[in-house]
Amino acid sequence: MAILPPGVSAENFAAAIKEFEAAVGKEWVFTNDEDIHPYRDHFSYIKDEPNELIPSAAVGPDSTEQVQAIVRTANKYKIPLYAISTGKNFAYGGPSPNVRGSVTVDLKRMNRVLEVDAKRNFALVEPGVSYIDLYRYIQDRNLKVWIDTPDPGWGSPIGNALDHGIGYTMGFYRDHFGAHCGMEVVLANGEVLRTGMGALPASRSWHEYKHGFGPDPAGLFGQGNFGIVTKMGFRLMPQPEHWRNGLVTVPKRGDLIPLVDTVNYLSDLSMTGEPWYGSPLRALMQNTEFRDAAFAFDEAKMDAQAASANLHSWQVELQFYGSEKTTLANWEYAQELVARAVPGARFTAGESLKVPLTPEQIDETTGPYPTNMRRNITQGVPGLGVWYQTGRTDQNPNAWNETHIGLFSLVARSGEAVLKAQKDFADIARRLEVPTLFPNAIATPVQWYQFGFLMGNGFGLGGGDTSPAGKKKAAELLRRTLAENAKLGYGDYRAPPMLQDDVADQYSFNDFVLRRFMEQLKDAADPNGILSPGRAGVWPAAHRSLRGALRS
Amino acid sequence: MTSRRQFLQSSIAVSGALCGAPLATRAADSEAPRLRLELFVLDRRFPESVAAAKHAAERGVALAATEGDLTSLWYHDLDLRWQAAPMTLAGVTTRGALFVLETFAADRGMRVLYRGEHALARAGAVVHTFAGPSELVAAAADGAQADWQAWPLALGHAMTHCSVARTVATRLVCSSAAASSDAARGEPLFSWIIAPRSNVGATV
Numbered sequence: 001m002a003i004l005p006p007g008v009s010a011e012n013f014a015a016a017i018k019e020f021e022a023a024v025g026k027e028w029v030f031t032n033d034e035d036i037h038p039y040r041d042h043f044s045y046i047k048d049e050p051n052e053l054i055p056s057a058a059v060g061p062d063s064t065e066q067v068q069a070i071v072r073t074a075n076k077y078k079i080p081l082y083a084i085s086t087g088k089n090f091a092y093g094g095p096s097p098n099v100r101g102s103v104t105v106d107l108k109r110m111n112r113v114l115e116v117d118a119k120r121n122f123a124l125v126e127p128g129v130s131y132i133d134l135y136r137y138i139q140d141r142n143l144k145v146w147i148d149t150p151d152p153g154w155g156s157p158i159g160n161a162l163d164h165g166i167g168y169t170m171g172f173y174r175d176h177f178g179a180h181c182g183m184e185v186v187l188a189n190g191e192v193l194r195t196g197m198g199a200l201p202a203s204r205s206w207h208e209y210k211h212g213f214g215p216d217p218a219g220l221f222g223q224g225n226f227g228i229v230t231k232m233g234f235r236l237m238p239q240p241e242h243w244r245n246g247l248v249t250v251p252k253r254g255d256l257i258p259l260v261d262t263v264n265y266l267s268d269l270s271m272t273g274e275p276w277y278g279s280p281l282r283a284l285m286q287n288t289e290f291r292d293a294a295f296a297f298d299e300a301k302m303d304a305q306a307a308s309a310n311l312h313s314w315q316v317e318l319q320f321y322g323s324e325k326t327t328l329a330n331w332e333y334a335q336e337l338v339a340r341a342v343p344g345a346r347f348t349a350g351e352s353l354k355v356p357l358t359p360e361q362i363d364e365t366t367g368p369y370p371t372n373m374r375r376n377i378t379q380g381v382p383g384l385g386v387w388y389q390t391g392r393t394d395q396n397p398n399a400w401n402e403t404h405i406g407l408f409s410l411v412a413r414s415g416e417a418v419l420k421a422q423k424d425f426a427d428i429a430r431r432l433e434v435p436t437l438f439p440n441a442i443a444t445p446v447q448w449y450q451f452g453f454l455m456g457n458g459f460g461l462g463g464g465d466t467s468p469a470g471k472k473k474a475a476e477l478l479r480r481t482l483a484e485n486a487k488l489g490y491g492d493y494r495a496p497p498m499l500q501d502d503v504a505d506q507y508s509f510n511d512f513v514l515r516r517f518m519e520q521l522k523d524a525a526d527p528n529g530i531l532s533p534g535r536a537g538v539w540p541a542a543h544r545s546l547r548g549a550l551r552s
Numbered sequence: 553m554t555s556r557r558q559f560l561q562s563s564i565a566v567s568g569a570l571c572g573a574p575l576a577t578r579a580a581d582s583e584a585p586r587l588r589l590e591l592f593v594l595d596r597r598f599p600e601s602v603a604a605a606k607h608a609a610e611r612g613v614a615l616a617a618t619e620g621d622l623t624s625l626w627y628h629d630l631d632l633r634w635q636a637a638p639m640t641l642a643g644v645t646t647r648g649a650l651f652v653l654e655t656f657a658a659d660r661g662m663r664v665l666y667r668g669e670h671a672l673a674r675a676g677a678v679v680h681t682f683a684g685p686s687e688l689v690a691a692a693a694d695g696a697q698a699d700w701q702a703w704p705l706a707l708g709h710a711m712t713h714c715s716v717a718r719t720v721a722t723r724l725v726c727s728s729a730a731a732s733s734d735a736a737r738g739e740p741l742f743s744w745i746i747a748p749r750s751n752v753g754a755t756v
Contacts, residue, residue, distance in 0.1 A: 132626075132627065136631075154655070376623070382623075384626060385622075
């Protein structure tokens with residue numbers, strides 16, 4: 001099927017394609033259906049529908065100069081571009097653009113690791129480099145630095161960071177955008193900009209001081225549409241000498257509050273890596289009576305059953321990085337603080353291992369206590385095992401997950417907020433008749449991002465129904481859930497293109513001043529609206545009429 | 553150096569659905585070329601996978617054993633090999649493992665040429681859904697129906713012996729009784745062949 005960019009004639013599109021071919025070589029411009037197929041979101045709610053977000057063409061530059069040429073041509077013919085790197089982004093829309101008919105700028109050929117400095121602890125990479133590539137580069141050279149990898153590790157550090165992705169080691173490094181340091185960007189007019197100290201031509205500290213002087217525009221390029229990032233620096237964690245972990249459990253439901261307070265304290269002093277919260281009561285969810293109590297928030301009944309099973313209400317697994325002595329000291333200090341705050345807390349020492357762990361130690365799944373944490377990601381080792389989880393689940397028994405079926409909402413980093421969010425999400429699910437199993441009295445947050453919690457909700461909306469009607473119904477429920485969540489102060493951190501307007505609609509403070517400001521900037525910096533129009537709900541004037549169009 | 557064709561498929565080219573191309577006659581495949589399998593990926597947790605792999609090994613095909621997680625196989629072997637050149641490989645694995653390989657294969661100019669799903673049905677039967685070159689599919693289906701104890705072997709035979717055709721793809725559903733070991737398996741197994749896109753056959 002021939003798709004044209006919106007408002008572009010077939011003649012002009014053909015002329016633009018010729019210019020793209022001249023810029024990158026004919027073999028790197030893709031226009032036929034088979035070639036375009038990989039750039040679809042194969043998990044889309046609107047797959048094969050007339051409004052599916054399919055590009056009109058794709059172009060694969062090999063250099064910043066080629067990206068500049070593509071942008072200039074796009075400006076000439078007013079063709080929207082959508083840049084992607086080498087990641088898969090399966091949970092958030094894959095490679096599909098926000099505007100049907102955009103030209104995808106596939107940066108996979110720009111796959112060079114430009115620099116890794118294991119003394120000053122940074123890397124400089126291009127968008128086509130994957131976490132696995134960067135890990136291999138470091139291992140091959142026996143450099144003593146770690147990457148912080150998402151799971152699975154086939155994505156791009158640049159793509160993941162720009163989408164505000166996260167990892168699993170120490171807090172600073174887990175925030176992948178926060179841990180970037182210096183970027184090179186092709187702007188909408190084709191000029192190349194460098195952020196931070198990169199703006200000072202003779203600087204040797206581009207990847208050490210990201211603020212430079214004056215306002216720092218770097219944030220505009222994260223989940224943004226103000227430029228195409230062609231190089232990006234990242235701070236790397238020095239390889240520690242030792243790693244150990246330990247499990248803390250606390251008996252009562254209300255004990256979550258002092259537990260979170262204590263872990264926040266340890267975490268913000270950089271004494272622990274990612275805390276992994278859970279509930280030992282999950283073991284009782286097979287028991288119908290307990291399960292009903294957990295969904296009904298019948299805390300007296302839950303407590304009674306937990307006591308008879310000799311189970312505590314909450315747990316957190318802590319990671320410690322450093323030397324053998326310092327990790328032991330931090331673990332002992334953590335025990336001391338929690339014991340002081342929570343009477344009856346129990347502590348189980350985990351593993352205590354010299355770094356780097358051997359492959360056998362990384363694959364080891366037995367330990368002093370059961371854990372759901374995949375060890376490789378605590379060690380900055382990219383893996384693929386997370387795809388175990390894409391099979392049948394209780395929530396999706398009839399088919400594997402073929403749609404985006406969940407929301408991750410920001411929740412304040414306190415026990416009180418978690419206990420309230422459990423009830424809020426459950427109440428919303430009940431009112432909207434959402435077929436979901438997640439909002440219940442033992443749901444726990446993830447602390448990928450150090451300074452805030454994310455809690456899953458809205459999962460299971462599809463109920464396994466991947467028919468067009470089932471997907472449409474699920475999308476509508478997700479939109480209503482987003483709106484209800486926002487009324488209570490919960491907003492999402494990331495979304496697939498078809499939900500980005502809906503998420504952005506919730507960030508409405510002072511009559512949407514943030515969005516109005518962004519769009520004012522967008523119109524000034526990208527007057528033809530060619531760079532990823534609509535991304536994260538920021539629409540240029542040229543395409544602003546498309547805001548919310550996917551809701552129909 | 554990444555070729556145009558490798559790059560082309562490198563975003564994602566994964567579809568859970570089987571193709572619904574029309575049935576073709578076996579005669580159409582009779583003179584088609586045969587694949588030279590370079591590797592067979594097995595999941596040692598499943599006897600069916602082990603049996604099919606054994607058959608492949610007896611035909612001289614190298615084996616790669618996994619237990620579901622393909623990280624080590626990818627990092628230490630396939631990533632390096634596929635950087636050099638696309639290859640032809642087969643396997644009997646879970647859907648998750650196939651998903652990972654299929655996704656990476658698309659990055660490196662390869663595609664799934666044959667795909668079989670072997671799902672447990674409630675009535676104690678295994679329902680086989682095959683898609684791929686018609687001769688291969690027919691042989692796999694024949695084997696599946698002939699002897700429930702031997703379907704993995706028949707599958708291994710079909711995957712290592714049958715020809716493939718440039719344009720002929722077929723889809724076929726049949727069932728066989730479940731072996732006792734199947735009861736322990738909670739999810740379907742998938743048999744598959746991944747081959748260079750420049751090879752014969754169509755993506756399924």
